[in-house]
Amino acid sequence: xxxxxxxxxxxITLFSVLFILIASSNLFKxxxxxxxxxxxxxxxxxGGSYLLLEIDNEPVIxxxxxxxxxxxxxxxxxxxxxxxxxxxxxxxIFFNVTNNDKQSVLDVFQDxxxxxxxxxxxxxxxxxxxxxxxxxxxxxFSRQGLIKLKTSxxxxxxxxVRRRVDEVGTNEPNILKRGNNRILVELPGLDDPMxxxxxxxxxxxxxxxxxxxxxxxxxxxxxxxFENGLEEATVSKRIxxxxxxxxxxQPKMDTQANQTIVSFTLDRVxxxxxxxxxxxxxxxxxxxxxDGKIIxxxxxxxxxxxxxxxxxxxxxxxxxxxLALLLRSGALPAPLEIIEERTVxxxxxxxxxxxxxxxxxxxFMLVIIFIFVKYKIFGLITNVTLIVxxxxxxxxxxxxxxTLTLPGxxxxxxxxxxxxxxxxxxxxxxxxxxxDETNNILAFDGGYxxxxxxxxxxxxxxLLAAIILFFMGSGPVKGFAVTLxxxxxxxxxxxxxxxRLFTSIYVSRNKNKxxxx
Amino acid sequence: MIAFNKYYNHxxxxxxxxxxxxxxLLIFKGLNFGIDFKGGTLIELRASDSKxxxxxxxxxxxxxxxxxxxxxxxxxDTDFLVKFENKDNKKNIIEEIxxxxxxxxxxxxxxxxxxxVGPKVSAELxxxxxxxxxxxxxxxxxxxxxxxxxxxxxxxxxxxxHDVIVTLGVFSLFSLEINLSIIAAVLTIVGYSMNDTVVIxxxxxxxxxxxxxxxxxxxxxxSINETLSRTIITxxxxxxxxxxxxxxxxxxxxxxxxxxxxxxxxxxxxxxYIANTVLVRLRVSQKTVLRExxxx
Numbered sequence: 001x002x003x004x005x006x007x008x009x010x011x012i013t014l015f016s017v018l019f020i021l022i023a024s025s026n027l028f029k030x031x032x033x034x035x036x037x038x039x040x041x042x043x044x045x046x047g048g049s050y051l052l053l054e055i056d057n058e059p060v061i062x063x064x065x066x067x068x069x070x071x072x073x074x075x076x077x078x079x080x081x082x083x084x085x086x087x088x089x090x091x092x093i094f095f096n097v098t099n100n101d102k103q104s105v106l107d108v109f110q111d112x113x114x115x116x117x118x119x120x121x122x123x124x125x126x127x128x129x130x131x132x133x134x135x136x137x138x139x140x141f142s143r144q145g146l147i148k149l150k151t152s153x154x155x156x157x158x159x160x161v162r163r164r165v166d167e168v169g170t171n172e173p174n175i176l177k178r179g180n181n182r183i184l185v186e187l188p189g190l191d192d193p194m195x196x197x198x199x200x201x202x203x204x205x206x207x208x209x210x211x212x213x214x215x216x217x218x219x220x221x222x223x224x225x226f227e228n229g230l231e232e233a234t235v236s237k238r239i240x241x242x243x244x245x246x247x248x249x250q251p252k253m254d255t256q257a258n259q260t261i262v263s264f265t266l267d268r269v270x271x272x273x274x275x276x277x278x279x280x281x282x283x284x285x286x287x288x289x290x291d292g293k294i295i296x297x298x299x300x301x302x303x304x305x306x307x308x309x310x311x312x313x314x315x316x317x318x319x320x321x322x323l324a325l326l327l328r329s330g331a332l333p334a335p336l337e338i339i340e341e342r343t344v345x346x347x348x349x350x351x352x353x354x355x356x357x358x359x360x361x362x363x364f365m366l367v368i369i370f371i372f373v374k375y376k377i378f379g380l381i382t383n384v385t386l387i388v389x390x391x392x393x394x395x396x397x398x399x400x401x402x403t404l405t406l407p408g409x410x411x412x413x414x415x416x417x418x419x420x421x422x423x424x425x426x427x428x429x430x431x432x433x434x435x436d437e438t439n440n441i442l443a444f445d446g447g448y449x450x451x452x453x454x455x456x457x458x459x460x461x462x463l464l465a466a467i468i469l470f471f472m473g474s475g476p477v478k479g480f481a482v483t484l485x486x487x488x489x490x491x492x493x494x495x496x497x498x499x500r501l502f503t504s505i506y507v508s509r510n511k512n513k514x515x516x517x
Numbered sequence: 518m519i520a521f522n523k524y525y526n527h528x529x530x531x532x533x534x535x536x537x538x539x540x541x542l543l544i545f546k547g548l549n550f551g552i553d554f555k556g557g558t559l560i561e562l563r564a565s566d567s568k569x570x571x572x573x574x575x576x577x578x579x580x581x582x583x584x585x586x587x588x589x590x591x592x593x594d595t596d597f598l599v600k601f602e603n604k605d606n607k608k609n610i611i612e613e614i615x616x617x618x619x620x621x622x623x624x625x626x627x628x629x630x631x632x633x634v635g636p637k638v639s640a641e642l643x644x645x646x647x648x649x650x651x652x653x654x655x656x657x658x659x660x661x662x663x664x665x666x667x668x669x670x671x672x673x674x675x676x677x678x679h680d681v682i683v684t685l686g687v688f689s690l691f692s693l694e695i696n697l698s699i700i701a702a703v704l705t706i707v708g709y710s711m712n713d714t715v716v717i718x719x720x721x722x723x724x725x726x727x728x729x730x731x732x733x734x735x736x737x738x739x740s741i742n743e744t745l746s747r748t749i750i751t752x753x754x755x756x757x758x759x760x761x762x763x764x765x766x767x768x769x770x771x772x773x774x775x776x777x778x779x780x781x782x783x784x785x786x787x788x789x790y791i792a793n794t795v796l797v798r799l800r801v802s803q804k805t806v807l808r809e810x811x812x813x
Contacts, residue, residue: 044769052638194612201608338608339635348561348629355767363761367754374750407698410762410770414705414777417758421751425716428747454719457664458712464656465708469701472649474642477701484705 004501012497016388019395026398039397042405043186044476045353047346049193051185052178053161053200053336060153060334061091061141068128069093072139075116081105093139105137106130120144150180153333158183161336163329164199183336191345195322203291203335204326206243208274211285211297212236224287226294227313233294235287240277245270249327251320254312260320263310264327271307279303288313290323342475356409363413364390371420375427378517381502382423389419389494396486405479415487421458422495425451430517440516444507448500455495463488519745521789522738525797528790532679539686546689551696552600552632554646556639558583558610559632560599561591566625574599577621581614592768596629603633646700650681653707661711665718666809672795673714676787680710684779698773706780709755713748713788720744721796725806733801737793752785 004012022037030036043050065088072093076083081104086095097105109130112119118127125144130137141149154177161183165173174186185200187193211233212221219238226232249264266274277286278300287297288311296313315323368386372379393412397404430447437443466485473481510516552559562574571588574597578586584602591598603610611631618626634642657677661670681703688695720740728736741748756778763774 054637198609337635338633340638341631341633343631345627345629347627352767352769355765355770359761359764359766359770362765363758366757366761370750370754370757406767406769407701407773410766410773413758413762413766414755417755418709418751420754421712421747424747424750428744428750432743454716457715457719460660461657461711461715462705462708464660465653465704468649468653468656469704472645472652473701474697477697480698480701 004504009501012501016392016498019392019399020388021395022398023391023394026394037398037401039394040401040403041349041353042403042408042476042479043188043342043349044344044406045349045356045404046188047191047344047349048186048188049190049196049344050340050342050475051187051193051197051200051338052340053183053185054339055150055153055157055181055183055333056335056337057150057153057181058334060149061146062088064141064149065091065093068139071116075108076105079104079108091140094136095139096136099135102132102135102137106132109139120148147180154180154183156333157336160330160332161185161200164325165196167325167329168196168199170196182339189346191343193341193343197338197341199322199326200336201338202326203332204243204329205291205331206246206327207289208240208242208277209235209238209287209289210240210277210281211287224289224292224294226297227290233285233287233297235289235294240286241266241270241274243327243331245273246327249324251315251317251324252310254310257312259312260315260317261310261312262315262320262324262327264308266307266309268307271305274307274309275303275305279305295323352406356406360409360413360416364416367416367420375517377506378423378427378503381499381506382420382427384502385423385494385499386416386419388498389490390416392490392494393483393487396490397483402482402486403479404483405476407476408479408483411480411483411487415484415491418462419487419491419494422455422491423499425455425458426495427517434517440507440511440513444503455492459488459492518738518742520738521741521793522734522797525734525790525794528786529794532787532791535683535686536679539682539689542686542689543682546692548685548689548695549692550643551694552634552639553696554639554643556602556634556636558601558603558634559630560611560614560628561630562597562599563627563629564595564597564622564625565627566622569597569622569626571597573621577617578614581617583610596768642697646697649700650703650707653704654678654681657707657711661715664715665722666801666805668796668799668801668805669718669722671799672792673711673718675795676714676784676792677707677710679787679791680706680780680783683783684776687779688776693775694772696772698770699776702773702776702780705777706784709781710784710787713751713784714792716747717741717744717788717793721793722806725801725803726810729803734797737796741789741793748785748788752781755781 026038069086069088072095073083073086081097081101083095083097083101083105086093108114109117109126109128111117119125120127123144125142127142127145127148128139129142129145130139158175158177162175165175165185165187170187170190172188174184174188176184178184185196187196190196213234215221215234217236217238219236221234221236223232224235245266247265247267249262252261252263254261281300282302284300285297286300288295295311298312311323364386368383371382375382390412393415426447429451430444433443433446433450434440437446463485466481466488469481470478470485507516571590575586575588578588578599578601584604586599586601589598590596607613610633611628615628654674654677658670658674661673665673684703684706687693688699717740720743721737724731724736724740731739759774759778759781762770763778766774
């Protein structure tokens with residue numbers, strides 16, 4: 001155990017120096033991306049905001065079912081199959097069929113090539129499930145159909161969220177999917193997420209619809225409140241143009257009326273429809289509806305064929321800017337709810353870094369002094385190893401650009417405390433060996449060999465805990481698992497290569513010395 | 518040589534009492550769950566005006582109709598921790614609070630940390646915390662089952678349960694807050710306690726093979742003594758590191774490091790006085806080990 005070949009010594013030296021260099025690279029700036037690796041600071045250390053958003057898919061499902069009833073009705077009408085009394089109840093579509101038609105309806109839903117009910121061969125499942133309950137049939141989304149629907153609304157939502165966050169212009173936001181109905185937004189350096197929160201809280205569903213007094217409007221009507229919450233108006237359900245027709249939206253100052261407005265440009269389809277509607281609807285009130293509330297309902301005075309227009313509604317410059325931003329980035333497929341928020345101000349982050357570093361320095365000093373007093377020359381070896389170990393640990397974290405959190409720093413300090421364990425196990429064993437072994441080299445050899453299983457056992461148990469923590473933990477706690485886990489490997493390396501190298505050099509030079517340890 | 522075995526019975530009794538008391542505490546007093554597991558809002562606030570203190574903050578927050586509000590000093594005289602349930606899960610709660618605080622205190626305060634955990638998320642976090650701890654106990658069980666004879670496994674697991682239960686018992690007794698980092702601490706305690714037990718067990722097994730004529734009662738004592746200086750040095754350095762975190766690592770790490778400190782103390786104690794006494798009570802002998810050796 002004490003013999004080292006020249007090649008191995010070279011390898012150990014190079015390896016240690018390499019990681020020390022990588023660890024120190026955190027202090028410098030490199031132009032080259034390859035060299036410019038840094039340990040990332042977690043949000044709890046650099047300050048920032050962590051938001052977990054959940055997509056409320058209920059309205060999406062409701063809407064899809066609504067569309068489906070129309071599709072189903074038309075589909076069977078074309079096939080001359082009579083279905084009636086079609087209605088939606090509690091996320092199920094119910095309809096009645098006659099005895100003669102029942103089988104052909106069931107067949108349509110169970111046909112793998114049906115265009116009414118898409119089949120996913122990979123999951124061996126249809127989009128919709130049909131349940132035979134006599135002459136009244138029940139149709140709803142299958143498990144797989146729901147998953148598809150959720151992932152697709154998640155895909156759309158994450159895109160919109162990304163656009164909105166980018167528009168606000170925070171540095172390096174991190175936007176990730178979580179499960180199939182959640183989105184994680186990490187905003188480093190942002191200490192007041194108020195604006196982003198309010199932007200993400202809006203669906204931004206914009207429609208232009210005529211105000212009507214005709215309760216029997218062909219498309220149906222609904223009563224909507226104005227933004228100020230006081231007045232109400234009856235609005236047709238017929239949509240003239242919607243947010244999808246917008247090409248651009250910008251806040252502007254209307255110098256004539258001395259108010260802030262949002263001016264918008266429409267795409268070709270939108271411009272055509274807007275032009276037609278404004279030409280036939282002169283004198284009528286056109287309601288601009290955002291997320292079910294009327295922003296304003298100006299009276300149409302002229303045909304607007306240019307494809308551009310403006311929205312006024314008593315905006316401040318800030319609200320106009322935000323509305324324009326929302327309109328530019330598009331509507332969310334479904335409302336988002338912020339179900340978890342954690343925000344740390346930058347100066348608390350800095351305080352945490354300082355406290356963590358002080359604790360690390362003090363913990364490190366205490367351990368080093370203790371070990372030196374206890375083991376003298378071998379204590380010195382352990383301590384040098386401990387320092388190299390710390391650098392290698394930092395080096396590995398840098399190499400993988402791991403995220404360092406406050407509990408992560410605690411993990412490093414803990415690693416320092418526990419890393420001496422392996423060396424202590426070895427040295428104590430050597431002491432025992434020396435009791436009945438006069439040959440120093442044999443005693444050291446024995447010490448290393450016989451302590452190996454205990455060291456391995458001890459480290460595997462800690463590693464198991466770290467692995468579970470890594471997979472189950474979130475955010476800051478994950479950082480703890482990372483440093484603790486990586487620390488185990490660097491500790492084993494430094495104990496079995498670096499410390500053993502120093503030990504072997506010292507022991508072979510003092511072969512005949514008594515009371516070596 | 519210290520006669521640890523002279524006190525096996527005494528300390529077994531003590532541990533039993535500790536476990537029973539801890540369980541009673543956990544059942545009847547329960548744990549003080551933080552917002553991570555209970556849901557709610559937490560605000561860390563730093564004041565730059567001496568007018569802002571616990572009572573003025575409490576008055577202000579109580580007027581806002583937020584349910585149960587707790588206001589505490591956090592570390593020093595200018596930092597405060599405010600927690601409330603946010604029962605109705607109001608959306609713009611922070612904005613509302615800021616407006617209200619501005620009215621009373623102007624610009625003389627700073628929100629340093631805001632955490633808001635919805636009821637769904639807190640339930641999930643609690644569930645995954647419980648799963649994580651159970652999973653780690655199960656993994657340890659499997660590992661020790663593979664490595665040692667069943668008597669040893671039982672000893673190690675009992676020691677492990679003891680450490681986790683008594684640590685949580687202390688947290689219950691003093692109403693210390695259980696949050697995500699405490700789960701991390703408990704998992705690390707599990708690892709540490711196992712580590713400590715395994716080192717002594719390794720030695721017990723080695724000695725069982727070596728001596729056929731020494732009774733397990735004596736043999737455990739010999740093994741404990743042989744590994745004693747390692748036990749002391751490792752616990753000492755680990756405790757030194759943890760004490761450094763506790764005293765200098767800032768308020769946020771206080772609970773975490775305290776849990777670990779308790780865990781290390783209990784872990785060291787239980788390796789000696791629980792794990793080993795199980796071997797004695799199960800009358801482990803050389804045969805136990807040799808039988809297992811033959812199988813392999």
